[in-house]
Amino acid sequence: MLTRDRANSTITTIAEIREFLGDRLSTAPSVREQHGKDQTWAPGAPPDAVAFVRNTLEVQKIVTICAMHQTPVIAYGTGTSLEGHITAPHGGITVDLSQMNAILSVNAADLDARVEAGVTRKTLNTYLRDQGLFFPIDPGADASLGGMAATRASGTNAVHYGTMRENVMGLTAVMANGEIIRTGTRAKKSSAGYDLTRLLVGSEGTLGIITEVGLKLYGIPEAMTAGVCAFPSVEAACNATIETIQLGIPVARIELVDEEHVKALNAYSKLDLKIAPTLFLEFHGTVAYAREQIEMFREIAASHGAGPLEWAEKEEDRQKLWQARHDAFWATRAIAPGKQDVFSTDVCVPISRLAECVIATQDDLRANNLFGPIIGHVGDGNFHVVLYCDPLDEAEVTRVKSFYERLIHRAIAMEGTCTGEHGVGSGKMKFLEAEHGKALDVMRQIKQALDPLNIMNPGKILAL
Numbered sequence: 001m002l003t004r005d006r007a008n009s010t011i012t013t014i015a016e017i018r019e020f021l022g023d024r025l026s027t028a029p030s031v032r033e034q035h036g037k038d039q040t041w042a043p044g045a046p047p048d049a050v051a052f053v054r055n056t057l058e059v060q061k062i063v064t065i066c067a068m069h070q071t072p073v074i075a076y077g078t079g080t081s082l083e084g085h086i087t088a089p090h091g092g093i094t095v096d097l098s099q100m101n102a103i104l105s106v107n108a109a110d111l112d113a114r115v116e117a118g119v120t121r122k123t124l125n126t127y128l129r130d131q132g133l134f135f136p137i138d139p140g141a142d143a144s145l146g147g148m149a150a151t152r153a154s155g156t157n158a159v160h161y162g163t164m165r166e167n168v169m170g171l172t173a174v175m176a177n178g179e180i181i182r183t184g185t186r187a188k189k190s191s192a193g194y195d196l197t198r199l200l201v202g203s204e205g206t207l208g209i210i211t212e213v214g215l216k217l218y219g220i221p222e223a224m225t226a227g228v229c230a231f232p233s234v235e236a237a238c239n240a241t242i243e244t245i246q247l248g249i250p251v252a253r254i255e256l257v258d259e260e261h262v263k264a265l266n267a268y269s270k271l272d273l274k275i276a277p278t279l280f281l282e283f284h285g286t287v288a289y290a291r292e293q294i295e296m297f298r299e300i301a302a303s304h305g306a307g308p309l310e311w312a313e314k315e316e317d318r319q320k321l322w323q324a325r326h327d328a329f330w331a332t333r334a335i336a337p338g339k340q341d342v343f344s345t346d347v348c349v350p351i352s353r354l355a356e357c358v359i360a361t362q363d364d365l366r367a368n369n370l371f372g373p374i375i376g377h378v379g380d381g382n383f384h385v386v387l388y389c390d391p392l393d394e395a396e397v398t399r400v401k402s403f404y405e406r407l408i409h410r411a412i413a414m415e416g417t418c419t420g421e422h423g424v425g426s427g428k429m430k431f432l433e434a435e436h437g438k439a440l441d442v443m444r445q446i447k448q449a450l451d452p453l454n455i456m457n458p459g460k461i462l463a464l
Contacts, residue, residue: 010048010091013071017051017062017093024052035076035094036087039329040344040427047074047088052096056172056180056211059095063209064178066093066455074457075205077118077147080139082344083425085151085204089459095209097146103127104212111217112169112186117146117210124215133217136161139421140326146210151423152202156325159245159379160252160284161218163421168201172212176451184214199446204423205457207450221284224252225294226318227311229301230276234258234362234374236304237277238355241378243300245351249293251379253282253322256358260335260373261328268331269324274307279378280325281309282318325375332373332386339371339388343400345427347411348382348420357414358383361407368399382420409434424461432461 018025026032027049037044048071053059066073072092079086088094100116103124107113108131115124122142125134137148139155147153149171154163161167170184183196200207231237234256241254257265257278265271279301283293298309312318324331333342349357358374365372365385376383385407389396408418408431418424418431433440440462447454447462454464 006091009069010071013065013069013093014049016065017049020061021051021053021058024054026050026052032094035074035079035096038079038081038084038086040082040084040342044084045087045089045091047072047094048091050076050094050096052099054099056100056174059097059174059209059211060178060180062093062095063174063176063455067176067178067453070453070455072455072458073209075146075150075209077144077150078120078142080141080143081147081151081425082422083419083427085423085425085457085460087426087459089426092455092458097144097209097211100146100211106131106133106217107186108133108217110186111219112214113217114212114214115145116212117144117149119145121145121148128217129220132220134220135167135215136218137164137167145213145215149201149210149213150203150205152421154377154380154382154421156253156255156322156377158377158382158421159254160250165198165201167216168197168213169216170197170214171200171210173200173208173210175208176453176456181208186214202423204425204460206447206461207456209456221286221290223287223290224282224284224318225290225311226253226280226282226321227294227309228273228321229279229281229309230274230307231279231301232276232305234277234358235355236306237279238358238378240301240304240306241279242351242354243304244297245379247296247300249296249300250283250285251281251293251297252284253280254377254379255280255325256374256376256378256383257325257328258362258374260371261332261375264331264335264373265324265328268334269320269327271321271324276307280321282322328373328375329386332388336371336388339390343387343389343404344384344422345387345404345407346376346382346384346420346422347407347416347418348380349411349414349416351379351381353414353416354378354381354383357411357416360410361385364403364406368403370396370399370403372403377420380420381416426460429461429463
């Protein structure tokens, strides 16, 4: 319950923002609920109001007013994050950046671009296509590029192109005191001072609100060849992946899809895949180079008992294959009637421990009678478990939560991380001490130095 002082402060904050934002500040319950709940079973918490901004100066004004009244500020892009990043547990103002959707510049000669935070990855790639360029980071959802930077997103192409950390050249951000800063340059490298770009990438809106992003671009490859390969076991698929990476084969995408996911994708996306642990693959380069990579992988796969490689010869078939992969969440949900609560999580381990971790995870699921299809960007040791349960079955909910904790501690014990790409949000805060130890104190010092009032997305990443 709000205290009288807190309620009065919130009323004052809303009134002052409405003076310059007008009807672009909404207190409608439906708008607030939408901006306080993500796609997982976390209950969510709505903000007191939602501000639809159109430029950096409007963000600055809002943050300055919120700082004056110690009102929380939460950044919002497209709402596709999965760890409670967008919830407002202490109320406050959500800053919706979706109308900041201008592509500010494209420098084809230098392979870089600058966009406002609300531009989505699909919008950017549609704009770039005629110039023979693309931005490769693909988390599946059509997320905003500002949100992708804030959560240090990656996805299916990360094994070849890296994550947002490697592909953000600089940022414009509004800090907790209302100051606007610009980090980085268009130069390919720099040794000048602290790397504030990397500090803000992955900070999840807890240090500042990202309003513009400078990005690396890439030329569209001559050949982009995709295919599928079934294996006799998850262990065989993982070991083939490990050998592929260790031999330096520059695979662009290599995704593990377990049997449950294959069943779901066949039904949902109208595929006809063999029901077996399967790798979805893609190779980029010249036609000859892609063929060479394919032949090298074919030999590796055969040595691990794999079936024949089936290649998507046409572009529409390649697109259908990867759209099916991106629809995996909805596909598995469709075959889990009565278990509509979903808990999608991810971990990442050194690639040499990948098979061990995945097998132990499958054994844990079977031992506890849980439905948890596994899918993953296994080329970099990252995999997801999509957990379903009946919310009215308390025993099943308890088993799911216990499994979830064991999964994370298993990954950390293997010198991995509690999250390879989903981020921390509110959902994984309690695991950071096990992963980072005393380094967590340094993170708190940075947070307190840059946001002493704790108004920037409070209740995320760090407990203060």
